[in-house]
Amino acid sequence: LGLYREHLLRHFQPELYGGDGAPWGIQFDLGRILAQACPSTAWIATVVAANNSYACRFSRSAQEEIYGDGPDTLVANASVQKDVCVKAEKGGFRLSGRWKFASGIDHADWVLISGTVSRENDQPSGPPQFMLIPARDWVIEDTWYVSGMRGTGSKDILVEGAFVPTDRALPMADFFG
Secondary structure, three states: OHHHHHHHOOOOOOHHHOOOOOOOOHHHHHHHHHHOOOHHHHHHHHHHOOHHHHHOOOOHHHHHHHHOOOOOOOEEEEEEEEEEEEEEEOOEEEEEEEEEEEEOHHHOOEEEEEEEEEOOOOOEEEEEEEEEEEHHHOEEEOOOOOOOOHHHOOEEEEEEEEEEEHHHEEEHHHHHO
C-alpha cells in the first residue's frame, strides 16, 4: 500500500504536501493504462486520487490538519447520502447518517462527504456543504458485494453525531467555483 500511495495517489496532491502537483487531465491517460490490467486500481488511482485536489479547496488550517502527519494521507469520498442530518452548531456542524459508495474507505484517513443543514423540522435549509471528516468519526459497513470493481472497496460509512468545524466545511458553490 505504501508504494501504491506514493506513486499512484499523489499525482493531484499539492507539492506543498508531498505530492506531484500534476495537472488535471493526467488521470484519463493513467486510468486507461491501469484499467487494462485492473479496473479497480484504475478507479482508485484516478477517482480517489482526485480527492487530494478537492481537499486542498478547503481552508489552509483544514489542509494542515489533513496532511500534517505526512504525505501518505488518503482522502476517500462517499458519493450518495441516505438519512443524513446536518445541524448547525456554534463553530461548525453536527452530522449523522449513512453515505454510500465510499471508494477506498478501508485505507482512508479522511473522507469527503456532502450534506445540507437541516431546520428544526429536519427539512433541508441553506446551501449544501462538502465536509471533511477523519476516520475516527465513521464506521464502515461492508455493503460492497460485487463481481466487478471489487477492489475499490466502495462500502458504506455510518456517522453518528460527528462534529465538523467550519474550516472543514465548504459550501458546494464555493467548492465548485
